[in-house]
Amino acid sequence: MPANPQLQLIDYKGKNIDLAAMSQGKPILVYFWGTWCPICSITSPAINELSNENNYPVVSIAIKSGADQELHDYLNDHGYSFTTVNDQHGEIFADWQGQVTPSYIILKDNKMTQGLTGIQPLWSLKLRLWLSSTF
Structure with a gap:
């Protein structure tokens, strides 16, 4: 994670x-994706399910998606x-x-605990969030 991201x-x-x-005190998932990204069309349903469970906050950043x-x-x-920020020009990314979509950042106490890319199944994201909340 860069020194001073938005x-x-x-x-x-x-x-x-x-x-x-x-x-603060609980991990959150920041999900970078795009409506144009074919892999994101596979991963976004899991992100939506994770968001709907309300165990961990999810914020998505839609990159160059109109x-x-x-x-x-x-x-x-x-x-x-899921909560979505429209990064129309890719400036936030x-x-x-950011290098590729989809990308996932887990933040806890304002620090990145994990960074991931590619296809991540729901169970993997849940496990990583749980580990970030525990350790």
Whole structure:
């Protein structure tokens, strides 16, 4: 994780997201993906399920996925309800030194505990979040 990544974000609906505050005492998952990414179409249902379970906060960053309305329509069409920041120009992804999608960052107490890429099954994400909360 870069020394000073953006931790104060605004989701595509205009809600403030404070990753630093959200990660205090409990791990959160930050999911970098794109509507155009074929692998993300495989991984996003697991992210949605994880988010709906409400055990760990999930914030997704949609990279270069169009205007807010286009992103809203995509999320709605796929039944995704996870919190989503629209990174229209890829600036947040670049700030976090992202290289590939999908990418996953687990934050706890404002520090990255794990960074992952590629296909990650739901059980793997749950285990990694649990380990981050325990150790």
